[in-house]
Amino acid sequence: GSCCLDVNGKPAYLVRGRGGGVWVMIFGMFFTPVLFTLIYLLGFITREQEIVKSDLLAAAFNILWISVLSDIIIWLTTLYLIRIWRTHIPLRFNRKTRKIYFHHWGKTFISDWDNIRAYLRVKLSSTGSSVTSDPQVHIEFQRENGSTFEVFLRAKKRGYGYYDAAAFWEYIRVYMEEGPKKLPKTDVDERDSDVRNDMRGILRDYHPFSLFKSDTFMQKARGLLLFLLALPLFALFIPTDFFYFRLFKRIKVNPFPPELADPCLCNESKEQQEKRLAEIRTQIKSNRLKIHSVEQSLRNTYDEWFVELRFPGHERLEVIDGVPEGWYRVALTDLVELNPTHHIEVNQESWYLPVSALPESGMIIEQNKQERCTPPTSTIFRNGDTLFPRISPWLEKGQPGFVEFLASDEVACGSEELIVMRGKGVSPEFTYCLATNRHLREYALQQMVGTAGTPHVDPETFSEFLLPMPPLALLNEFDKQHAKPSFQEIKPLLAENARLRKALANFSTAVDVKP
Numbered sequence: 001g002s003c004c005l006d007v008n009g010k011p012a013y014l015v016r017g018r019g020g021g022v023w024v025m026i027f028g029m030f031f032t033p034v035l036f037t038l039i040y041l042l043g044f045i046t047r048e049q050e051i052v053k054s055d056l057l058a059a060a061f062n063i064l065w066i067s068v069l070s071d072i073i074i075w076l077t078t079l080y081l082i083r084i085w086r087t088h089i090p091l092r093f094n095r096k097t098r099k100i101y102f103h104h105w106g107k108t109f110i111s112d113w114d115n116i117r118a119y120l121r122v123k124l125s126s127t128g129s130s131v132t133s134d135p136q137v138h139i140e141f142q143r144e145n146g147s148t149f150e151v152f153l154r155a156k157k158r159g160y161g162y163y164d165a166a167a168f169w170e171y172i173r174v175y176m177e178e179g180p181k182k183l184p185k186t187d188v189d190e191r192d193s194d195v196r197n198d199m200r201g202i203l204r205d206y207h208p209f210s211l212f213k214s215d216t217f218m219q220k221a222r223g224l225l226l227f228l229l230a231l232p233l234f235a236l237f238i239p240t241d242f243f244y245f246r247l248f249k250r251i252k253v254n255p256f257p258p259e260l261a262d263p264c265l266c267n268e269s270k271e272q273q274e275k276r277l278a279e280i281r282t283q284i285k286s287n288r289l290k291i292h293s294v295e296q297s298l299r300n301t302y303d304e305w306f307v308e309l310r311f312p313g314h315e316r317l318e319v320i321d322g323v324p325e326g327w328y329r330v331a332l333t334d335l336v337e338l339n340p341t342h343h344i345e346v347n348q349e350s351w352y353l354p355v356s357a358l359p360e361s362g363m364i365i366e367q368n369k370q371e372r373c374t375p376p377t378s379t380i381f382r383n384g385d386t387l388f389p390r391i392s393p394w395l396e397k398g399q400p401g402f403v404e405f406l407a408s409d410e411v412a413c414g415s416e417e418l419i420v421m422r423g424k425g426v427s428p429e430f431t432y433c434l435a436t437n438r439h440l441r442e443y444a445l446q447q448m449v450g451t452a453g454t455p456h457v458d459p460e461t462f463s464e465f466l467l468p469m470p471p472l473a474l475l476n477e478f479d480k481q482h483a484k485p486s487f488q489e490i491k492p493l494l495a496e497n498a499r500l501r502k503a504l505a506n507f508s509t510a511v512d513v514k515p
Contacts, residue, residue, distance in 0.1 A: 004264035005175045006090035007153055009102075086253055091139070091151060092260050095176055101260045102141055102151055106495075108259050108502065109141040113176055116140075119150075120165040133157070135164035137172075145410040146349055259502040280504045287493045287500075292362050298486040302433040305478060306470065312477070323468045332440070333463045336431055337422045342380040342411050350376050351412035355394050358387060358401045358418075363432065364494065365401040376413040379420060382406060384428035386421040386435045387414060388444075391456045395444060400435035402428075404494055419459050426475065429483035440465060 092101040098113040111117075117140040122133045135155040142148050155168035174182050255261070258280065305311040309324055317325040344350060352373035357365050365387070381387060387401045394417070406412055414420070423431035434440065443465050448455040470478075 003094060003096050005093040005095075005172065005180075007093065007172070008090045009088065009151055009153060089254060089256060089260070091153065092256070092264070093172060093176055094264060095179065098176070100139065100141075102139075103257055103260060108257060108499070109143070111139065111141050118169065120162055120169060122161045122165065133159075133161045135161060135168065137165055137169050144351075144407045257499055259499050277504065280500050284497050284500050284504070287497045288362070288364065291364065291490050291493050294486050294489050295363055298433065298482055299436055301482050302436070302478070303438075305474075306433075306468070307437065307439065309468070311470070311474060324470075326471050327468045329466045330469045331463050332434070332465045332467065335424060335426050335469070336434065336462075337424050338459045338462060339379065339420050340422050342382075344376045344380065344411065344413070348376065349373070351406070351410075352377070353381075353387070353412060353414040353418070355389055355391065355415045355417040358389055358394055358398045360398055362399060363402040363490075364497075365403065365405065373413065377416060379414040379416055379418050380411050381414060381420045382411045383408065384422070386428070386432045388419040388421055388435050389417065390419050390444075390459070391417040391454050392448065395441070395448070395457070400432065402432045404491065405498065417454075417456065427479050427483065429487050430475065430479060433483065434467075437467070439467070 089103045093113070094101065100111045100113060100116065102109045102111075119138040119140075121136045121138055123136060124133055135157060137153040137155060138150040139153065140148050140150050153168070155164045157164060160167075171183065174184075309319065311324075314324060319325070323329055349372050352371050353365070359365065381403055383403050383406045385403045387403065389395045389398050389400070400421075403412075421431055421435055422428075426434075444457045444462075447461040448457050450456055
């Protein structure tokens with residue numbers, strides 16, 4: 001298109017198309033029974049006892065079970081290849097945003113075209129009697145934790161090695177730099193593409209008489225010899241190719257996620273673009289409302305159980321000095337580790353989160369305010385931690401934020417105006433609920449010090465904040481029935497909003513409007 005060029009990665013390249021893995025497996029389903037039938041019939045005719053035991057019935061039985069076993073293996077392999085076919089999303093080169101998008105296992109990785117790191121390589125492989133070359137283009141992407149990985153694009157093999165890879169990369173470069181009108185005409189082989197429209201096209205492309213399409217006498221003579229050899233194979237090519245054609249038309253391929261699809265809508269009118277932007281914003285707002293509703297219900301349950309002490313079975317217990325029977329008072333620091341330490345190299349780049357990224361309501365941290373920094377600060381956090389503000393005015397008007405936007409093994413750093421809370425013997429979900437306790441906020445406001453600069457609270461003062469600790473059974477019941485289900489309901493909504501915000505930013509860049 002005028003905005004985007006889609007290129008299959010190596011796995012899909014090897015699976016799709018005639019000659020790809022799916023077609024070869026389908027061909028094997030048809031070919032295997034025929035092959036074994038011919039072998040056993042030949043053995044029966046020549047009376048080879050090692051192949052055929054006694055009579056035609058035994059031969060037929062052997063043909064049946066070997067063919068069935070072989071077809072089961074081939075079918076299982078085909079299902080795996082079809083899964084790759086359905087789920088693989090091509091790399092998308094976007095001329096408007098000047099970015100490259102790669103979507104894998106639910107995550108979208110983006111690389112800037114102007115700062116791209118790409119390599120041309122030729123992978124050599126042995127086929128037993130000869131060595132073949134596989135021309136490839138490797139494009140580097142960066143993970144959220146700063147590490148890098150490469151995606152392989154396979155160039156069409158013409159026998160020129162690096163020149164094949166270079167020609168393929170030049171095609172992509174011309175598209176990105178000069179536009180689709182400057183691209184050379186491709187020499188697509190119709191038989192290797194997915195453009196056949198009907199059975200007539202299949203018969204036209206695959207019939208044995210095409211071997212006689214030659215100019216010289218020697219070529220025609222060779223065609224006659226090949227015709228006699230290939231005639232049985234063509235009887236298999238046509239039905240298997242027809243089956244593949246039908247399969248291709250019916251397989252539902254996963255759609256592009258919004259962050260890849262929306263920036264490529266370059267030919268839409270201004271009204272259509274504004275409508276698309278409005279739909280994205282509406283969906284983000286709707287997800288926020290759902291998150292707020294689930295979180296508010298969880299907070300109400302937490303306050304009812306652990307603040308107002310109206311937990312299940314409370315009416316049967318006596319309350320002494322504000323603590324129910326079987327409960328005991330503990331300091332906040334007995335349940336929560338404040339500002340846990342992590343070792344990060346001084347020159348290691350990591351995400352940095354300012355205190356302004358904390359939400360005014362709810363638990364959602366504003367990821368669009370984060371940035372990369374080197375060296376890291378002493379405030380280090382990871383997924384599952386709760387970030388608590390320690391300065392005014394965020395302590396008065398804001399809410400703690402729950403960290404759920406990092407990679408599983410990634411750590412990030414934050415402003416010194418944040419306090420990192422991590423549970424000790426209590427779950428991350430319960431730790432977040434603790435941080436939203438209104439009594440904790442009131443205590444923190446009373447402990448704020450500093451008049452010359454910005455008032456702040458010292459984390460050490462939390463060792464004097466006491467709260468009633470429930471029995472472990474009640475704590476586990478709250479986690480199992482309320483906290484964890486609520487967070488599991490919120491998590492996909494947070495992930496969807498992250499994708500939608502990325503799509504909104506990319507789409508806005510492509511059409512030159514503000515997100």
